[in-house]
Amino acid sequence: MDMETGISRDLVEKQSWRTILTLAYQSLGVVYGDLSTSPLYVYQTAFAGDIAHSDSNDEIFGALSFIFWTLTLIPLLKYAFILLRADDDGEGGTFALYSLLCRHAKMNSFPSYQLADENLWAHMKSITPPTSSTFGARLKSSLEKNRVLQIFLLVLALLGACMVIGDGILSPAISVFSAVSGVEFATSKDHHQYVELPLACFILMALFALQHYGTHRKTQRRGWMSLGGIILCMTGSEAMFADLGHFSQLSIKIAFTSFVYPSLILAYMGQAAYLSQHHSIQNDFRIGFYVSVPEKFRWPVLVIAILAAVVGSQAIITGTFSIIKQCSALGCFPRVKIIHTSSEIHGQIYIPDVNWILMFLCLAVTIGFRDTKQMGNAAGLAVISGMLITTCLMSLVMVLCWHQNGFLAICFVLVFGTIEALYFSASVIKFLEGAWVPVAFSVIFMIVMCVWRYGTLKTYEFDVENKVSVDWLLSLGPSLGIVRVRGIGLVQTELVSGIPAIFSHFITNLPAFHQVLVFVCVKWVPIPHVKQEQRFLVGRVGPRKHRIYRCIVRYGYRDAEKDDLQFENDLVCSLAEYIRTGKDSTRDESEQISVVGTPWQLHEEGRGYLGTEEASELREIQCASITINPRKRVSFVVPECQDMELQELMEAREAGIAYIFGHSYAKAKRGSSLVKTMAINIGYRFLRRNCRGPREILSVPHASTLEVGMVYQL
Secondary structure, eight states, X not given: OOTTTOOOHHHHHTOOHHHHHHXXXXXXXXXXXXXXXXXXXXXXXXXXXXXXXXXXXXXXXXHHHHHHHHHIXXXXXIIIIIGGGSOBTTBOSHHHHHHHHHHHHTOOOSTTOXXXXXXXXXXXXXXXXXXXXXXXXXXXXXXXXXXXXXXXHHHHHHHHHHHHHHHHHHHHHHHHHHHHTTHHHHSOTTTTHHHHHHHHHHHHHHHHHTGGGOOOSOOHHHHHHHHHHHGGGGTTHHHHHHTGGGSOHHHHHHHIIIIIHHHHHHHHHHHHHHHHHHTTTOTTOOOSXXXXXXXXXXXXXXXXXXXXXXXXXXXXXXXXXXXXXHHHHTTSSOOOOOEEOOSSSTTOEEOHHHHHHHHHHXXXXXXXXXXXXXXXXXXXXXXXXXXXXXXXXXXXXXXXXXXXXXXXXXXXXXXXXXXXXXXXXXXXXXXXXXXXHHHHHHHHHHHHHHHHHHHHHHHHHHHHHTOBOHHHHHTOSGGGTOEEEEEEEEEEOSOSSSBOHHHHHHHHHSOEEEEEEEEEEEEEESSSOOOGGGSEEEEESSOGGGOEEEEEEEEETTOOOOOHHHHHHHHHHHHHHHHHTTOOOOSOHHHHOEEEOOOSEEEETTEEEOOHHHHHHHHTSOEEEEEEETTTTEEEEEEOOOOHHHHHHHHHHHHOEEEEEEEEEEEOOTTOOHHHHHIIIIIIHHHHHHSOOHHHHHTOOGGGEXXXXXXXXX
């Protein structure tokens, strides 16, 4: 299985039944962890003590009816049978829907967008434009022409991401706190309150510390209010779609329809049956999961419930990491250090900075509330808000990507949107009883995302407006005191054309640069994965004799950035291949950029890696090996040839590589509005100062780094 490109639909169709059933089994813990722990707290959150002294069972059976139809319509019908089909080359989630819309409507929401990027998704689902007379064609035209609609769509996707992050804070808190509430029934009732909170906090801290290792009757207003708790039976449904890239459509459907769905229905029916027989008998009756468990089984069930809560919480935390990575990749979240914890399980990532922030917020929610009902109100609003946004985006996908009739999309919104809007209204009414928490979290994260996005766009616009012409660079020479030193200089820039102003600032203060100069632009594109052979766009800047190149490195929003060693190897391999193929040198820079694979042979500890198409050619020619890094036993192998340009590249590689990064100091222009001044001078500057820079992301050694400071008047 190719972890680089993920599980595509074609690969899924070729999987054996044994593989599919194995994936279905594995999805039980990852995809359904949070959904399967909801019986711990749904009835308790929905009713609390409202039915303790009631002689009628109408409310209980009405709630059970709501739970049954909610699980049937939302997780089963909407997610398992409809939404899973809206995958983005095997990937799911809010940003998967958004990236589909960006490609089909060709919305240019990414500043460094190029026409050449459209070739990246040519191998994916064919993009056929809708008929010009259809509703989809008119909608597509409106989205492509109206910048306000594009911004609204981006904000909608970001809001959905914020709700997922809020769910990542609230779900672990309520799951673990509800699980440890069983201590009340397994220990002395006089001491349980001194045990539950410390135990829940301890489990949460351990969870985050180890994260880096992978009705038929309405009962009027009171019944409507109980819907805010019944929402929680759907908690985790979004994970079914968001974790699609880890498994496959068929495996998730099999696991949910054959095991998870019937098990959940039986669990809720069992609790409802117990409540209907006991709620009016005991004066001290308390609603909860553990009251329906026989006393002699409570300790084993308590242990199992805690373990299930940990697994479910770990899954939602990992999902939160994934959504933050996607936001960061698309320029909507500050850069963070991302660690891939498994080379075998696709998508298993760990973000240290975000992990500790989530732990702090999760502990704050647990200690602050100490009440399952208020936690449930908060989690319910986060869950239903995310579902509403997914429904809106899905209706657009049906029209623009699937080319379905507009009436069908409207029916989809009316059916599922009406149900979710009902639950949303029941959650909003409990705003002062805990539901304000996800709103507060979303406002904070939205401010961070919008400020970062705005600052990033303004920085890019400054680079475009102040870039230096290629002629200026070519005019530099010995007559001006400019010297060329040994080695390769990699100038990091956001520009895909032209010379960045940061480099001219560097030359002004230090009149020397390397014998081989490469302007490197690392960009993220709105597709999940970019194949290795399509990753590098390479071209010359000016004539061949100047040894100046441009390299655009493209990543998908689910790809992992390479560390400095592998990144250097792949980049030099692409340059060597570009030189070997003998591309014509022209002054028109746009004509020089071309996709270049990396077919060169790379030896590490005696193991060879060789492209199939180049194997026969390289066997027939004599090769020379050059040690490329003293830190590891790695050899870069190229064919011996008389090409002076290629030889000079190898000599420069042997001399070493230096990274030249820009360290910009953002500052709002004079006369800017108060909002812009605060956004740039306070918000964006603070985020830039405290987030990870390109050097930390690539783990570049300090000895190989040059940083050039420059003031950006935005």
